[in-house]
Amino acid sequence: MILRRCLRAVALAIALLGCIFRYWLMRAGGRFTPERRALWLNSACRHVLASMSIEVDYEGPLPERGLVVANHLSYLDIAILAAVMPCCFVAKKEINRWPYFGKAARAGGTIFLDRASMTSANRAAEQIAERLGECVPVLLFPEGTSTDGSQVLRFHGRLIQPAIEAGAMVTAAAIRYVPSGGEQERELCWFGDEGFLPHLWKVLGVRGFRAHVRFGEPRMYADRRTAATAAREEVMAMRATR
Secondary structure, X not given: OHHHHHHHHHHHHHHHHHHHHHHHHHHHOOOOOHHHHHHXXXXXXXXXXXXXXXXXXXXXXXXXXXXXXXXXXXXXXXHHHHHHOOOEEEEEHHHHHOOOHHHHHHHOOOEEXXXXXXXXXXXXXXXXXXXXXXOOOEEEOOOOOOOOOOOOOOOOOHHHHHHHHHOOOEEEEEEEEEEOOOOOHHHHOXXXXXXXXXXXXXXXXXXXXXXXXXXXXXXXXXXXXXXXXXXXXXXXXXXXXX
């Protein structure tokens, strides 16, 4: 297992360096639009997940625009969903300070949110509204935190409001981790007070790891409370169906 972890750590480092190279190559190619940022992030995350031997599959119609709301199991969800489709994310402000990954998130067009600040929430809502007018889906984790997968927490509707006002489609997405080495999904989730590096080191040692994403049908809602409740119920139903 130690050898597996070390080999994957080296492969991950090489993949991250490749992401930097492709970023500057894309920057040199002209204006870095939201669409091009999303395409860069899509390519970068595919390479990163491959280096970690994480397989990703999905079912359901891929959203091409609008708001996508998903359950949240760990930081890996960002790479998993971005590898499935070009998109931009709404993420907690702490990620902005992470070494390397903060800069990568900014390069990918991430909207950062301070959950404790109403001003930050209003600014994030304005940015979401702007992005909804572009040809890139906006991805939101409305639980507000990651979990161990045993339940889907209540979806907060505040940042769904821009989609309601814009008449944009809202698509529910359910993420499931499927380890093949005998581990439980919970062991691969990042939640509570577990540190980032210890969790990453654990993931690098897993024998087999597949992430499955299931998308629901895009829907329009009359209000954010209905949207939050219905999307959460849809995610729970999709996760309950193996």
